[in-house]
Amino acid sequence: MNHQPQIEGATEYNVLGELLQPCSEDPLTGFFRSGYCAAGPENAAHHLVCIETSAEFLAYSxxxxxxxxxxxxxxxxxxxxxxxxxxxxxxxxxxxxxxxxAPRIYLAATNRKILDLVPFEILKGYALDLN
Known part of the structure; x- marks a missing residue:
């Protein structure tokens, strides 16, 4: 998979300020089923957070x-x-x-548009991909 969502005309970024990375191809995820947590044209999609599911989170959800x-x-x-x-x-x-x-998240695959709703410091506390 390349490193940009395949939504025409879109270059999207993650919460780290880098190009948005893929979340999952198996299962294929994202509102546009592109594998990315892309907001898409006019920020229409809200599936922005790349999570890792757990039994506890699935039961809660x-x-x-x-x-x-x-x-x-x-x-x-x-x-x-x-x-x-x-x-x-x-x-x-x-x-x-x-x-x-809340489930753990992958910051590199989480769309920066979530920062309009959740502060980075909160997200960072759930990160699976920070050193």
């Missing part, structure tokens, strides 16, 4: 009405299992954070 573990073939959604990487809606990540259930 289901209890708040966002079932990410059940396959939905009609939407080409395989269902997630612990350890998958996935582009999560920014507001859902913030909700999980406020409830003490």
């Amino acid at each position: 289901k209890t708040v009405g966002n079932d990410l573990s059940t396959p939905r073939p009609e939407f080409a959604f395989p269902g997630l299992t612990p350890g998958n990487r996935w582009c999560l809606v920014a507001a859902r990540w913030l909700q999980a954070h406020e409830d003490g259930k």
Whole structure:
């Protein structure tokens, strides 16, 4: 996979100020199913946070009405299992954070547009890809 989302005319950046890196091809993620947590043209998409799923987060997410573990073939959604990487809606990540259930994240694959909602210092506390 190359290092830019394949959304026509878009060059997007991560929360580190670098080119946005891919989140996952297996399962294929992102609002545009490009593998990237891209906001896209006119910032239409909100699937901005590249997370690593855990059993605890998947159970929590289901209890708040966002079932990410059940396959939905009609939407080409395989269902997630612990350890998958996935582009999560920014507001859902913030909700999980406020409830003490937020999953760990990959900053290099998390879109900088989330900084409009969540301060970098908070995100950094959940980072899997910082030295």
